[in-house]
Amino acid sequence: MLVKDLVEKFDLAVTGGKSGLDREVTEGYCGDLLSEVMGNAPAGCAWMTVQGHQNIVAVAVLREMAAIVITGGQIPDAETIQKADQEGIPILQWPDSSFSLAGRLFSAGVGNPASE
Amino acid sequence: MLATLPGLTENDNLPLINARPARITAPSENFKHMSQLKKSFHIKSRDFIRAGEASINIQNLLKSMDFDPSLIRRVAICGYESEMNVVMHGGDGTLSIEVDSDRLILEITDDGPGIEDIDLAMQAGYSTANDDHREMGFGAGMGLPNMKKNSDRIQVDSKKDDGTLVRMIFFIPEKGETD
Numbered sequence A: 001m002l003v004k005d006l007v008e009k010f011d012l013a014v015t016g017g018k019s020g021l022d023r024e025v026t027e028g029y030c031g032d033l034l035s036e037v038m039g040n041a042p043a044g045c046a047w048m049t050v051q052g053h054q055n056i057v058a059v060a061v062l063r064e065m066a067a068i069v070i071t072g073g074q075i076p077d078a079e080t081i082q083k084a085d086q087e088g089i090p091i092l093q094w095p096d097s098s099f100s101l102a103g104r105l106f107s108a109g110v111g112n113p114a115s116e
Numbered sequence B: 001m002l003a004t005l006p007g008l009t010e011n012d013n014l015p016l017i018n019a020r021p022a023r024i025t026a027p028s029e030n031f032k033h034m035s036q037l038k039k040s041f042h043i044k045s046r047d048f049i050r051a052g053e054a055s056i057n058i059q060n061l062l063k064s065m066d067f068d069p070s071l072i073r074r075v076a077i078c079g080y081e082s083e084m085n086v087v088m089h090g091g092d093g094t095l096s097i098e099v100d101s102d103r104l105i106l107e108i109t110d111d112g113p114g115i116e117d118i119d120l121a122m123q124a125g126y127s128t129a130n131d132d133h134r135e136m137g138f139g140a141g142m143g144l145p146n147m148k149k150n151s152d153r154i155q156v157d158s159k160k161d162d163g164t165l166v167r168m169i170f171f172i173p174e175k176g177e178t179d
Helices: A004-011 A034-040 A057-063 A080-086 A098-107 B053-064 B069-088 B131-135 B144-149
Strands: A015-016 A027-030 A044-047 A067-070 A091-093 B038-043 B093-099 B103-110 B153-158 B164-171
Touching: A004 A091, A015 A080, A015 B131, A027 A067, A027 A098, A034 B069, A034 B144, A044 A057, A044 A098, A057 A080, A057 B053, A057 B069, A080 A091, B038 B053, B038 B069, B053 B069, B053 B093, B053 B153, B069 B093, B069 B103, B069 B144, B069 B164, B144 B153, B144 B164
Parallel strands: A027 A044, A044 A067, A067 A091
Antiparallel strands: A015 A091, B038 B093, B093 B103, B103 B164, B153 B164
16 A cells, blocks of 8 residues: 555644655554664564654664654654655645554555454 | 773673673674774763754664664664754763774763762663653663663763763674574
8 A cells, every 4th residue: 555545544734744645555554752762663664653753753764764653643843844855755644643544554454464 | 990991802800790602703794804893982971952963863873884783773773862862861972983894883972970889870670760751751761771781781880070981892694694
């Protein structure tokens, strides 16, 4: 599934990094502690977090993530959007919890071995 | 203070912490004739805006040199954690990457307050981050443990009020060899 398919399927708002919408999403990851995410998030994941500050973009680039989804109705900082545009990392927004989106992604086959 | 470790080999009896099993291999065909390269990046204390950029540069450099993706990922994690340690706790610092025939050497130095108890700082969950850092999702106490976990060798040299040096070594896997 591509990031743009994810956006369409779950009606996510795209607030930055639009040039990366063709990235492939192969996994999902939830986490708000940056070192924990840095150490464990898989490449190609859609990362669900309530963090909206600019340091999330570097984490996503270094872990080669597909996209960042800011959950819980949190709003990314202007600097975050600017950095995401520079790096081509899509910043998406979801109004509900990370849990509720993660469940939907898993059911849609993202990171779900049963769907392969 | 161990500022430099010239001619380091896996058998040298140095105060290094063995983070991963030693896996020394001959240089692959790709790197046999590569001349040594070293790049350094200035890291500014409390500059959260640029934090991570040096590691992204290093990641891009290693990608352009066609290194194994999992090796690059490990170096990137260690670079990022190094940068964040300096941005949050250190004075200004320097992050450098050195490419040798059979290993990559990542080194971070800073002129910050130093680490009072290195053994404690190496423990997962121990952190001296303040409330602002924690609010941003830092301060999980996983910085140095992540660096230890993802490097083949790590040396931490620091004392109170005397800055910190962390040197990490990553052995280059032979072609076809995976983690």
